[in-house]
Amino acid sequence: MTFDLYLKVDHELYEPFEAHCASNRMHKCQVIYQKAYTPVIYELSPPVVYYQSITSLWFNPKATTNLIRDLPSDEMSFLNAKVGGTLIDYEERVDFDDNYGNWNWNYVIGQVGDVMPNTSYPLSMMWEVGKAGIQEQMATKCSYDNQTCYMSKAVPVIFSQSSNVGFTTGGQSLTVKGWGFNTPNITATVDGQNCTVTSYQKDQFTCDVPPKANISTVDVPHIGAGGMRRTLVNSSQSTNNNFVWFHNIESTSDSAWTRTESLSMEFMTPNNEGSRLANILKGWFKAPATARYRFYMACDDICKLFLDHESGSSSNKTQILRVVRGSSHKDYWSRQDGETRISDWVNMTAGQHYYIEGHQAEALHGDHLSVAVEIEQTEMVGHMQAMREVQRF
């Protein structure tokens, strides 16, 4: 069979060309096209952002960088990236001479601008050659019930509050500073008591603290806002080669080590933060359904995962995963060290909070940690988060 092939892009017709398909191989004839000069966004990580939060945009430039030549020294390979209409600021974290590998996964880390809370924002990335496409199957994140999906979502944020202590008599006016409070639909609680909102604006609101019958209970487990508490332990300045590893990750005895706490918006650490460091992530896993769960962990160099099987408790955590050799980023299936990166199944109850803790330590070179969860269910078919197949050969 001989046929003419026409290509039409944006209503512009390109010259036809002739193609031939041998009669004995007709069943194998196919027309293949590549969008080789359309970069593709894979995902935003974390996809839930807030004003001034840090996030990574993962993308594949395809062959685009071959087209970008003689770039001025003060320009990046891509023009910009946005969450909704809000720019992500790369000035502090991306060098102008950073290169992005053709046909590979790449990422850039940036700071989100003054984005207002919204349940769904599109992602965009503009290059010299035009707008990047989006791999929707990877970029879209859907809730357990599959009712809400987004590529990026912005949430309100608290930066400070005028006091951290109150009185059983109440009556205190508490000023909360942050971003995204320009709506009357604000509810605030302090130690479980409603704090009545008296004024609000974009970057702060005030509320009146109510009286409380008893003083607050401290030094027991409490459930905080969204995310995880991440402690970054940096031992690179140790003067006696006392570097952080599994056995001393909780140690505070070496004054040359630094411990920095920050909020993690997902159970993952940033890629390639440095050498001789460790991460401890602590939080509550809120089960979205009564079901069986199992956890997956991938890291570089080594990592452990702990879980308290009793909801609301943190006193009886048990180790459910231990990985002593690094794998590729999010590679949970690697078995070259003979160890599984997948936990046993765990029964959990909808709405209950289970204490979960991850440790990761890094000696030299690349580093990362990510923990995933599989939720057993059969009712929803075609869910965006359906377990994808993995094949080996």
Place this chain on the structure above:
Amino acid sequence: MITVLNPDNGQYILNFQDPSTLKYTASSAVKANADANTFKNAVERPYCLRKLGSWCSVSLEMFDAAGNVTTTAADSVKNVYTMKISRLRGSVGSNKVIAAKTTTTSQITVETPSTAGQSSPPLSGKFKIKCIDADGFESFTEDMAYDRHALNINLNIMNQCSMMYDRSTGYESYTHGWKQNGIDVFIRFSGLNENPGQFELISSEADPLSGDNVTISSTTVQEYSTNLFYQPIPYEFLHTYETKPQLIVTVNNEMAVCHNLTCDF
């Protein structure tokens, strides 16, 4: 294979001759009565890694005066070290090894690979991937060399197989250490929300894979299923761990995050 008779505490150096350049590469100094691990440390980095680009393994058999195998170093009158290169090779790494004594008086003899045994033949040739989409349509990648990395294999699947553009991710398993020892890769259908057919690795017709009893298998290690997979665990399933009561704020039913983790109250 290195045999040391009457091993003492003195040292020697092994010099490995390159069969093509005839130049020698020296090991670190090693004691005549060294254990296997110490022997390995003396030869691995200077010779195996730097010269042959491979890790190596060393086993030690010790014999007492009666000729029986012993595990007691003090009783040994003959130490036999067998040194193996982890990476399969198509040619001998060295066919002449000279043991240069520095302080030892032990008798040392060396059998080179020519007599002690050569590597199994390394993998060579080409392969392709047969792809099958959800409708059962078959397509194929081009032939790829045996040493192609998982990322490149995935790239060819993406660009040459039907309906696979931007649908998969490739991972190396590193099971075999070197591609000369075998291919072992994972393909995750991360952008394909359906059950794909079983892809297959197929030896090239023009340049078939060859090596030591080459076997090919293609398996599914994680089935596509209705189970949900969140990687990583997302914000919506997580709350910070605290030891004091908290200020909790919601705006339009969306919880505010506590950026500095200082929302104790």
